[in-house]
Amino acid sequence: MKIHKVIEVLDASVLCGSELLDREIHAAGAADLMSDVLAYVRTESLLLTGLTNTQVIRTADMMDIVCIVFVRGKKPTPEVIEYGRAHDMVLLSTPYKMYYASGLLFQAGLGACE
Amino acid sequence: MDKLHLHYEVEGNDFVAAGEAAGQMKRTLRQLGIDFEIIRRCSICMYEGEINMVAHAEGGSADVIIAKDKVTIVLEDTGPGITDMELAMQEGYSTATQDVRELGFGAGMGLPNMKRYADTLAVESTPGIGTKVTMEINIPA
Numbered sequence: 001m002k003i004h005k006v007i008e009v010l011d012a013s014v015l016c017g018s019e020l021l022d023r024e025i026h027a028a029g030a031a032d033l034m035s036d037v038l039a040y041v042r043t044e045s046l047l048l049t050g051l052t053n054t055q056v057i058r059t060a061d062m063m064d065i066v067c068i069v070f071v072r073g074k075k076p077t078p079e080v081i082e083y084g085r086a087h088d089m090v091l092l093s094t095p096y097k098m099y100y101a102s103g104l105l106f107q108a109g110l111g112a113c114e
Numbered sequence: 115m116d117k118l119h120l121h122y123e124v125e126g127n128d129f130v131a132a133g134e135a136a137g138q139m140k141r142t143l144r145q146l147g148i149d150f151e152i153i154r155r156c157s158i159c160m161y162e163g164e165i166n167m168v169a170h171a172e173g174g175s176a177d178v179i180i181a182k183d184k185v186t187i188v189l190e191d192t193g194p195g196i197t198d199m200e201l202a203m204q205e206g207y208s209t210a211t212q213d214v215r216e217l218g219f220g221a222g223m224g225l226p227n228m229k230r231y232a233d234t235l236a237v238e239s240t241p242g243i244g245t246k247v248t249m250e251i252n253i254p255a
Contacts, residue, residue: 034217053218059218063158
């Protein structure tokens with residue numbers, strides 16, 4: 001699924017990486033526990049999270065996650081967004097809660113990280 | 115390829131900088147053209163180890179030795195040490211503070227994740243003296 005489609009499905013706003021929306025996402029994971037992300041999320045995937053600190057970006061960088069969606073309308077600080085931009089990530093914010101946003105993406109055909 | 119030695123100093127209690135060494139190591143491994151899956155495993159081990167040093171030990175040092183057949187990561191600190199190793203290795207056991215938990219860590223997954231992704235993990239710890247964690251990630255020929 002292209003990130004364009006993710007934005008449409010989640011009514012998301014783009015915080016950074018608007019030039020990278022043609023990227024293909026192969027799977028998604030949802031977590032607030034970064035150790036869980038390190039344990040199972042795979043590459044070229046999308047992360048849904050409610051955390052907005054620098055460590056989310058860093059964890060995503062470790063795992064080559066290309067797109068992070070902050071749920072429940074959350075937005076990180078400009079410094080964190082800048083950090084994401086510097087790491088070539090697409091950062092999105094959706095008004096939906098984590099469970100609902102996950103359901104919408106799953107229904108739209110984006111599978112889970114195995 | 116000759117052995118390449120990377121050295122990093124990890125600041126304690128600096129939760130913003132935590133993981134910087136892991137990020138730098140990852141970029142070096144990538145420049146060396148090392149297999150993607152190996153890089154991923156090294157990154158997870160180093161990152162979790164670094165978070166542990168920042169959270170529990172007021173920082174320490176990280177050394178990465180990259181050889182043809184394996185990557186060795188050595189993390190050393192002069193922190194309080196681990197009093198009950200069996201408990202520390204258990205998924206879900208943690209002594210982390212609220213600060214660490216708010217970052218998305220401190221759920222007792224650090225050492226278990228390191229054990230899962232390293233080919234070998236050795237933890238030497240003396241309460242009151244410090245901890246040395248050595249991890250090896252093999253590079254298949």
